[in-house]
Amino acid sequence: MNFFKTKPRAPPDLVRGLRDVIPKLDAGPSGAESRRKIWFCYQASEEVSRNLQGIKGILYGDGEPIPELIAQLAQETYSTDLLLILLQNMHKFDFESRKDVVQIFNNLLRRQIGNRLPTVEYICARREDVIFSALAGYGNEEIALNTGMILREMLKHEQLAKILLYSDQFYMFPHYIETTSFGVSCDSFANLKDTLTRHKSMVAEYLDKNYDRFFNSYTTLILSNNYVTKRQSLKLLGEILLDRANFNVMTRYIAQDANLKMMMNMLRDKSKNIQFEAFHVFKVFVANPKKPPQIEAILRRNKEKLLVFLKNFHNDKEDEQFSDEKQFLIVQVQNL
Amino acid sequence: MSSSPPVSPVSSLGARGAPGDPYPVSSSSPATQYTLLEKLGTGSFGVVYKAMHNETKQIVAIKQIDLEDSDDDILEIQQEIASLAQCDSEYVTRYYGSFVVAYKLWIVMEYLAGGSCLDLLKAGPFSEPHIAVICRELLYGLDYLHTEGTIHRDIKAANVLLSATGRVKLADFGVAAQLTSTLRHTFVGTPFWMAPEVIRQAGYDAKADMWSLGITAIEMAKGEPPLAEYHPMRVLFLIPKAKPPVLEGNFSPVFKEFVSLCLTKDPTKRLTAKELLQHRFIKGAKKTSYLTELIERYQEYHAQPPPKVQVYQPTVRGTINWENNDTIRSDWNFDTMKSTSVMGTFKSAAKDVVPEIEGDDLTVGDQLVYEEDQESFDTGGAIKGSTVTDPTAIRLNSHVTHSTIRVNTVPQDRDFLNASTSSQLDASVESMGLGTPLQDGLTEAFGVPPVYSGSVRSERRSSYAARHKTTGAGIIKQEADLGTSLDTSKGHAPLKRRRGESEGAEMAMVNDVVLPVLQNAIRDDMDAREIEALSMITRGFTDLREVNPALSYSVILDILSGINESPVARQHIQTACGISPHKRIIRKSEMTANGLVVTEVQEDVPDLPMDSSASAFEKTDDATQAQKSPIAELLYTRWLEGLRIKWPSILS
Numbered sequence: 001m002n003f004f005k006t007k008p009r010a011p012p013d014l015v016r017g018l019r020d021v022i023p024k025l026d027a028g029p030s031g032a033e034s035r036r037k038i039w040f041c042y043q044a045s046e047e048v049s050r051n052l053q054g055i056k057g058i059l060y061g062d063g064e065p066i067p068e069l070i071a072q073l074a075q076e077t078y079s080t081d082l083l084l085i086l087l088q089n090m091h092k093f094d095f096e097s098r099k100d101v102v103q104i105f106n107n108l109l110r111r112q113i114g115n116r117l118p119t120v121e122y123i124c125a126r127r128e129d130v131i132f133s134a135l136a137g138y139g140n141e142e143i144a145l146n147t148g149m150i151l152r153e154m155l156k157h158e159q160l161a162k163i164l165l166y167s168d169q170f171y172m173f174p175h176y177i178e179t180t181s182f183g184v185s186c187d188s189f190a191n192l193k194d195t196l197t198r199h200k201s202m203v204a205e206y207l208d209k210n211y212d213r214f215f216n217s218y219t220t221l222i223l224s225n226n227y228v229t230k231r232q233s234l235k236l237l238g239e240i241l242l243d244r245a246n247f248n249v250m251t252r253y254i255a256q257d258a259n260l261k262m263m264m265n266m267l268r269d270k271s272k273n274i275q276f277e278a279f280h281v282f283k284v285f286v287a288n289p290k291k292p293p294q295i296e297a298i299l300r301r302n303k304e305k306l307l308v309f310l311k312n313f314h315n316d317k318e319d320e321q322f323s324d325e326k327q328f329l330i331v332q333v334q335n336l
Numbered sequence: 337m338s339s340s341p342p343v344s345p346v347s348s349l350g351a352r353g354a355p356g357d358p359y360p361v362s363s364s365s366p367a368t369q370y371t372l373l374e375k376l377g378t379g380s381f382g383v384v385y386k387a388m389h390n391e392t393k394q395i396v397a398i399k400q401i402d403l404e405d406s407d408d409d410i411l412e413i414q415q416e417i418a419s420l421a422q423c424d425s426e427y428v429t430r431y432y433g434s435f436v437v438a439y440k441l442w443i444v445m446e447y448l449a450g451g452s453c454l455d456l457l458k459a460g461p462f463s464e465p466h467i468a469v470i471c472r473e474l475l476y477g478l479d480y481l482h483t484e485g486t487i488h489r490d491i492k493a494a495n496v497l498l499s500a501t502g503r504v505k506l507a508d509f510g511v512a513a514q515l516t517s518t519l520r521h522t523f524v525g526t527p528f529w530m531a532p533e534v535i536r537q538a539g540y541d542a543k544a545d546m547w548s549l550g551i552t553a554i555e556m557a558k559g560e561p562p563l564a565e566y567h568p569m570r571v572l573f574l575i576p577k578a579k580p581p582v583l584e585g586n587f588s589p590v591f592k593e594f595v596s597l598c599l600t601k602d603p604t605k606r607l608t609a610k611e612l613l614q615h616r617f618i619k620g621a622k623k624t625s626y627l628t629e630l631i632e633r634y635q636e637y638h639a640q641p642p643p644k645v646q647v648y649q650p651t652v653r654g655t656i657n658w659e660n661n662d663t664i665r666s667d668w669n670f671d672t673m674k675s676t677s678v679m680g681t682f683k684s685a686a687k688d689v690v691p692e693i694e695g696d697d698l699t700v701g702d703q704l705v706y707e708e709d710q711e712s713f714d715t716g717g718a719i720k721g722s723t724v725t726d727p728t729a730i731r732l733n734s735h736v737t738h739s740t741i742r743v744n745t746v747p748q749d750r751d752f753l754n755a756s757t758s759s760q761l762d763a764s765v766e767s768m769g770l771g772t773p774l775q776d777g778l779t780e781a782f783g784v785p786p787v788y789s790g791s792v793r794s795e796r797r798s799s800y801a802a803r804h805k806t807t808g809a810g811i812i813k814q815e816a817d818l819g820t821s822l823d824t825s826k827g828h829a830p831l832k833r834r835r836g837e838s839e840g841a842e843m844a845m846v847n848d849v850v851l852p853v854l855q856n857a858i859r860d861d862m863d864a865r866e867i868e869a870l871s872m873i874t875r876g877f878t879d880l881r882e883v884n885p886a887l888s889y890s891v892i893l894d895i896l897s898g899i900n901e902s903p904v905a906r907q908h909i910q911t912a913c914g915i916s917p918h919k920r921i922i923r924k925s926e927m928t929a930n931g932l933v934v935t936e937v938q939e940d941v942p943d944l945p946m947d948s949s950a951s952a953f954e955k956t957d958d959a960t961q962a963q964k965s966p967i968a969e970l971l972y973t974r975w976l977e978g979l980r981i982k983w984p985s986i987l988s
Binding site: 095099187226232272273 | 403411424436438439
């Protein structure tokens with residue numbers, strides 16, 4: 001195994017070598033007996049890992065990275081669409097190679113020349129698929145955490161987050177969150193959260209324009225049978241609504257009686273945490289100085305019950321802000 | 337293209353996803369894929385079970401975390417799992433998967449039959465060759481983690497697991513952190529094992545793990561970490577202040593050197609895992625199979641009928657004998673603390689600390705087989721007869737719960753723990769909710785809160801866990817009993833009644849004389865025990881001053897007259913020529929070098945705090961020399977003089 005680092009290879013060799021060996025991971029020569037086939041696959045796998053190591057070596061380097069080499073390498077990855085190929089084939093790589101891909105990817109994404117981010121520009125201009133492939137990684141448990149990390153890095157860039165948000169694929173998030181195991185589900189939720197909270201004005205504009213579609217989809221998460229999904233999506237809802245940038249969205253949300261009913265039901269959820277998160281959405285309905293008639297009607301109808309409920313609600317919490325808010329709500333309800 | 341099995345030959349080459357491993361398969365009821373066999377213990381934030389993967393019949397460990405109990409952001413827990421999932425090393429416990437059942441998160445991990453080093457320590461301290469092997473394996477593990485960009489942050493014997501064949505693995509990534517290029521500031525770990533820079537919150541990196549390794553080495557050699565006799569919160573104050581602990585006792589110089597290399601206070605000078613792997617202590621270590629001796633020894637220990645008084649738990653000792661304390665088993669709660677903010681959720685962590693003896697929380701899966709041997713857990717002793725098949729099970733003594741502290745807040749004042757204003761620490765301790773159960777227990781044990789909790793040993797140790805059960809039994813009005821008097825005195829409510837004039841003088845005796853003397857005696861490079869002893873005296877005087885100033889005054893005078901009347905003490909003072917605060921400091925350093933021989937040199941200390949009266953005192957001091965008259969008289973005169981200057985009306 002020592003022949004790894006003997007001769008540093010040039011970026012074009014590495015990138016093209018990598019691209020060319022990837023198809024060999026699937027199978028050896030057709031018709032070959034299975035042992036032979038495994039041997040071929042093994043060799044291909046070794047070569048993938050060698051090439052990835054080589055690329056990583058250029059990007060991270062032992063000493064000072066050499067800008068010319070990196071520039072050449074980046075150029076080569078763009079012209080061969082290597083990033084997309086890596087994402088699409090990641091599930092065939094071995095454990096360490098997958099981690100290498102993440103490191104390479106994220107290094108290239110962060111690469112900056114003056115104010116320009118060449119990799120981001122490349123993806124925006126030519127390969128939006130890269131974003132969607134990273135998202136699609138959630139379909140495969142084995143690589144989901146790796147592709148999730150790549151997606152997280154991409155979402156840091158507003159242009160890329162915008163592409164995802166405005167796409168149909170964005171509405172795959174609830175599916176991934178609901179159907180995957182805890183770890184993957186949480187990871188995809190974290191990326192959904194990033195998409196919705198990192199670039200506030202961009203998101204606010206989107207939510208305003210796509211209010212119905214978004215909330216129809218998002219409500220499925222809030223109503224999820226999965227405790228973790230429910231708790232996290234309620235919490236995020238609170239954060240979204242209370243963000244200044246989303247003022248219009250909030251006004252619309254708290255004008256709908258169906259939303260109020262949903263939150264009032266959540267207040268009585270068995271889980272204390274869900275009650276608590278629901279409270280932080282519910283309070284906005286009550287605090288609204290210009291309550292629409294349908295909202296006010298519901299609150300008025302439940303006035304006495306609400307007063308009793310709120311007075312006994314989470315009295316053991318030693319959170320001053322919470323107590324103040326609760327007190328404020330009690331006064332508001334009283335004055336109805 | 338092969339469309340056959342989902343596991344392609346290539347991916348099976350990876351260490352993960354190999355068929356036949358007990359991974360959970362995504363389904364609506366993943367819990368049914370496992371059968372819980374027995375409770376192994378209560379970990380830092382959950383209960384750990386031994387379980388069987390039904391399909392492969394493999395044994396796994398399942399950690400259950402009650403998410404409803406945790407105020408933590410679920411995403412944070414997920415981050416921890418993710419970093420574990422990115423590990424593929426012989427030296428790190430393998431992670432198989434996780435899923436949620438009702439409000440509980442189940443984390444499926446590799447089961448290690450040998451138990452934790454903390455368990456194995458119950459049969460007595462390890463020998464040096466054993467420790468060398470464990471340290472080498474830990475260094476491999478840490479080197480892997482650090483290369484991967486992860487800091488473990490909670491290295492201690494409890495988190496070092498052994499396989500049946502003696503392989504050593506790092507466990508409990510409850511608090512592992514992904515290392516970014518910047519230094520970390522999160523306050524996390526278990527006090528006794530925490531590196532000074534972590535406590536100081538001045539930023540730390542992977543080197544923090546190396547310190548903890550050094551402490552763990554001492555723990556394995558002695559049976560408990562240094563400073564184990566002190567309260568964990570107190571230790572937070574001592575570690576950054578005192579000089580690093582040293583491995584004392586009958587150990588080879590190589591081992592002692594290894595430990596001291598780990599316990600280098602300056603993290604930049606501390607060696608890395610890679611460098612330490614080259615150390616002679618490590619180079620000479622045996623194969624891991626040698627460690628099976630430890631496992632066998634533990635099995636034998638367990639097979640014996642539990643003695644009434646545990647072998648390694650001698651009865652109450654009158655004095656603290658540090659050198660021999662390797663035989664003392666600590667019943668401290670060496671908790672890893674975890675809290676989302678200083679003011680935040682320490683309470684929830686404290687809840688974790690309560691041993692779940694009765695708690696049968698298997699309400700979730702009715703179909704699960706569950707054979708907890710309640711009895712043995714209760715007694716913390718022998719295994720029920722029927723479970724002889726598994727005598728190696730990890731069993732946490734119900735008294736010794738090890739959980740984790742974490743304070744995520746980056747404080748505005750980074751040095752807040754180091755600023756020696758431990759009143760701040762006290763305040764935070766109290767607000768973290770620790771004060772109440774602590775005080776409670778102390779009051780319970782002694783009737784009155786002791787001057788300093790660390791001064792009494794065995795009783796309060798054994799009752800610590802018990803005390804947690806009494807949480808909420810009463811409201812404690814005093815502040816947490818952890819700081820030095822100097823510091824906590826700031827926190828005392830101003831005395832309401834107007835003090836008499838003479839009382840003022842008595843107060844002044846403590847405030848202006850005794851406390852400055854004691855404060856000056858505490859220096860940063862002192863042994864933690866020296867600092868602690870002085871702090872306790874300080875604390876005592878402060879309290880006495882508050883309660884009965886006249887008594888503190890007369891005690892001091894009695895001490896002086898005692899010196900005067902004791903020929904030995906007088907003789908000593910005459911040769912020592914200096915009992916003044918600054919002189920004492922000088923003598924202190926000389927004592928470490930020359931024993932009790934004290935020099936005659938009258939050194940003038942430039943930063944002498946005693947301004948006006950000091951010069952007068954020097955003269956009288958000389959006079960003492962000449963006349964061989966008792967120094968007590970002179971000191972007394974000096975105090976009176978000092979008092980006269982400040983309160984001329986009183987003593988005229």
